[in-house]
Amino acid sequence: MLVNLKDILKDCEQHKYAVGSFNTPTLETLRAVIRAAETLGTPVILNHAENEEEVIPIEIIAPLMVEYAKNARVPVAVHIDHGETFPYLMKAIRLGFTSIMYDCSSLPLETNICRVKQFVALAHPLGISVEAEIGAMPNNMAGCANGKEKSDLSYMEAYFTNPQEAALFAERTGVDALAISFGTVHGSYEGEPHLDIGRVKQIRSAIPAETALVMHGGSGTGEEQTRRAIDAGIRKINYFTAMDTAPAPVLLDVIEQAKGTPVHYGRLAKLAMEIMEEKVKEAMLVFLNGRSV
Numbered sequence: 001m002l003v004n005l006k007d008i009l010k011d012c013e014q015h016k017y018a019v020g021s022f023n024t025p026t027l028e029t030l031r032a033v034i035r036a037a038e039t040l041g042t043p044v045i046l047n048h049a050e051n052e053e054e055v056i057p058i059e060i061i062a063p064l065m066v067e068y069a070k071n072a073r074v075p076v077a078v079h080i081d082h083g084e085t086f087p088y089l090m091k092a093i094r095l096g097f098t099s100i101m102y103d104c105s106s107l108p109l110e111t112n113i114c115r116v117k118q119f120v121a122l123a124h125p126l127g128i129s130v131e132a133e134i135g136a137m138p139n140n141m142a143g144c145a146n147g148k149e150k151s152d153l154s155y156m157e158a159y160f161t162n163p164q165e166a167a168l169f170a171e172r173t174g175v176d177a178l179a180i181s182f183g184t185v186h187g188s189y190e191g192e193p194h195l196d197i198g199r200v201k202q203i204r205s206a207i208p209a210e211t212a213l214v215m216h217g218g219s220g221t222g223e224e225q226t227r228r229a230i231d232a233g234i235r236k237i238n239y240f241t242a243m244d245t246a247p248a249p250v251l252l253d254v255i256e257q258a259k260g261t262p263v264h265y266g267r268l269a270k271l272a273m274e275i276m277e278e279k280v281k282e283a284m285l286v287f288l289n290g291r292s293v
Helices: 005-015 027-040 058-071 086-094 109-126 163-173 197-206 223-232 241-245 247-257 265-287
Strands: 019-023 044-049 076-083 099-102 129-134 177-180 212-215 234-238
Touching: 005 019, 005 076, 005 129, 005 212, 005 234, 019 027, 019 076, 019 265, 027 044, 027 058, 027 241, 027 265, 044 058, 058 076, 058 086, 076 086, 086 099, 086 109, 099 109, 109 129, 109 163, 129 163, 163 177, 163 197, 177 197, 177 234, 197 212, 197 223, 223 234, 223 265, 241 265, 247 265
Parallel strands: 019 044, 019 234, 044 076, 076 099, 099 129, 129 177, 177 212, 212 234
Antiparallel strands: none
């Protein structure tokens, strides 16, 4: 069933787990995520990011996302991930998205607050949930996040969210969800990530109870650190790189094993979907944090 993000986040807070938020820029990823969520009986979020327009335009993928959400046997929010331009957000509203991330995190704090506050005032009366970001979430894969180049990861603390600023931001904007930076990265990790769980706890205690905390960069954080982040208050986790890159080695092997004989794309697409479905289920089971399914 199609719902907004706030409805899902209420259940997450009540049962102390995190909902998975997965980008679905192809039919195979869309089907994989829905199939995984229905198998496990867990709510889920379908993402489309503004920088994925080169993969598939929102006008093409949005009707499919909304239709799959409506027909799903579990609650599904259809969400814009890292929306940065106002006209794009308006287009998403017209296309039926129930949740939107307005990412102004690259702007000065006061500008970020003012723009997000204005958008919340517009979106909430329409029944649309709003996510924002504070703290400069680093990127370790050129082009994977908002078209930005790879970040300098030599001093991760430079990107961390300030708890006092997070409290001010949440109170003044009224956002439903707040993405924070505490050691995760967009894309792949270089070595073992080190998440500042204490910072998550500080931010959780500083912001209003109705504001949910979000972790971007869920791929590669590991089960132990992810569960600790959830215990500290994270209620939404974005996860994409690990599922999206998982099929390639298997598909390459299939093509090489064919030794020049024809390989049908449809069968490769089906195999890719099945591989991604398993990766999504694997992540969901961690995000559920012991909640029975």
